[in-house]
Amino acid sequence: MSKKLLSVVLASAMAAGVLAGCGSTPAPAAAPAPAAEEKKEEAPAEEAKEEAPAEEAKEEAPAEAAADEGKVLNIYCWNEEFKSRLTDHYPGYEEVDATNGKIGDVAVKWNITPSTDNAYQNNLDEHLLGQEAAAADDKIDLFLVEADYALKYVDTDYTMPVADLGLTADELANQYKYTQDIMTDSNGALKGVSWQGCPGVLIYNREAAKEVLGSDDPETVQAAVADWDTFVKTAADMKAAGYSVMSSVNDSYRVYSNNVSTPWVVDGKIVIDDNLMKWVDDSKALVDAGETGTHALWSDDWSKGFYPDGKVFAYFGPAWLINFSMAADTEGSIANAGGWGAVEGPQGFFWGGTWIAAAQGTDNPTLVADIMRQLTTNEQIMTDIVKADSDFVNNKPAMEAAAENDEYAFKVLGGQNPLAMFCAGAEKIDLSNLSPYDQGCNEAFQNAMKNYFDGNSTKEEALDIFYKSVVEKYPELTY
């Protein structure tokens, strides 16, 4: 009998264990209750004090909420760049901690996911697809996109036309046209705005230029990199002096890939443009001559050249690379000492660029619109960004005026004012050959070709690897 009793007890204990796993939520809630009650009894005075202001706040709240929609602004982005722009330049933004801020009585929540391995887009996609079902305070209000995958979001209903937010064409008239072309969907509605323009330049190491070319004067340097043939000749001279002409072959990738004549995908078929094959051949020659490396962008090996010991002559990049990525805040870096210079380089190009898009279903449309307005149309704020952060902003008249003004000289460039170069570059940017597959294709192409450069596969094998990895990412494509 006692055995039976024991087994009943054991069995029910086990069953309870199983069931507890399924529905354990109410249990913990019940447990702390007595403790809370005790506290109340212990400190009734304090409780009363705390309650009073809380009630006042509640009374105020309805009045404000009517004028000023949601109380939480959810921002999705992949690095700290936009956050620092908002913190430094948006009127009334207060920083609370690393992922929280405040604008008036609206809490700003930063959801920052690095873009490596597509993590940012995966995270964003999941939340956008769940946007309708999400509670108002959890809905994405504002997210950022980059040129490489902007098209993926522009032509969907997940982004909101800026006109619906109240931004008029007149307000946006000063922006560079290309920044609007890319964000315009097939019906002609503008879906996002940017505060920056991203024409790229060749950023050279003044020390290396003096040593090898005899002068760090921009004209001398431009003459040495005027086209790809002279660039290759300079590369040989640089090698003789112990410098790599660029950190990695991937540095010049954008210069070639922006000057293509077809997009990556035509009618569902992957197309490799001739200019990209030219990049492959030119790069292979440089690598075989030992004049540059093959490591990935953003790797430690790549950024060694930000310091004098890295012995790198040049990087290709837009304004944000100079001010945001080249370790300008680190003691001992070339940028910190103002040791870079900028010239146009062999060909014009652009790289990246961040656009602000409003998510469909946002509960803070007024605030989102105001952020867009302040950062991308307010000339005062925009010129402040140029002065404080050495960025190139998306305001044509202001930039053309600033190009003439020595006040805007970049410290990282040793007092050179590169804005005129950027202005000229921004006019020339042509985005007609973008496709929604650009990011996956660019990444796969660079990764695959590395095998060819390193001598681990033939060109054909490397191309085969490229095709394979693109089809893995986009199963609907063929080659």
Added chain:
Amino acid sequence: MNRKNSKVVSYNKWGYIFLIPFIVVYLVFQFIPLVSTVYNSFFENYRSGLTQIGPNFVGLANYAKLITNGDLIQYTKNTMIMWILGFIPQIFFSLLLGAWFTDPSLRLKCQQFFKTVIYLPNLIMASAFAMLFFTLFADSGPVNSILVSMGVISQPFKFMSNIWATRSLVGFMNFIMWFGNTTILLMAGMMGIDQSLFEAAEVDGATSNQVFFRITLPLLRPILVYVLITSLIGGLQMFDVPQILTNGTGDPARTSMTLIMYLNKHLFSKNYGLGGALSVMLFIITGILSMIVFRFSNSKK
């Protein structure tokens, strides 16, 4: 008679009740996912950008695609090579250390300390460990700096651009991470062997080599087979170390791409169809290999 029967039945009932927790956990976390994986493998089901494609029933098209493009054999080969590169030193050192630790005549000092130390690498997250090696063996990383400054090599050696260097690094990391665990398993097996056998051998004048090969190894066979099979299954599922070390590319030229890394590639487009088919094939490969190992180790008797 009737009463007696009912008593037996009621005891059986308790047996089943005690099995419920296992059955429930198994059903929820093993069986249902297994069935849904097989089910998914017959559909075209992926996401292109923000557009969902499918699910459309396509029969065996996913399997056909995987088999015809020939990559599967290459990735199986890569996986097995990297597993063997790690397993051979692992089993060698584990046997050696296990034999030393369990041999009372050696009187090793600080045994507890060493047992803890050899197990420690297993406590580090595999991805953190791989990240560490990635930095150490970078083109301009500390290993290259040391080798160049010692004059062993004149130019930095590009570990990550060399097929066998990359594979060996993966094997080496797996060896470092798992030999402590294997040592503990083998020690447990060795300590289970009747001490009187060793004493008898000693009395008969057997050398320690003879003792090891004639007594320890044959009696350790069941544990060795267990270690081999678990390690094989773990090896086939190798993912985090090569994934982090090669930044997900499986380079050079996809020679260090493992089966699970290949599976992971299909997550980019949430390709449940192809991913499901690949998982089913992985399941079959694992089953076949385990069967071979099991048969092989048992039939030798």
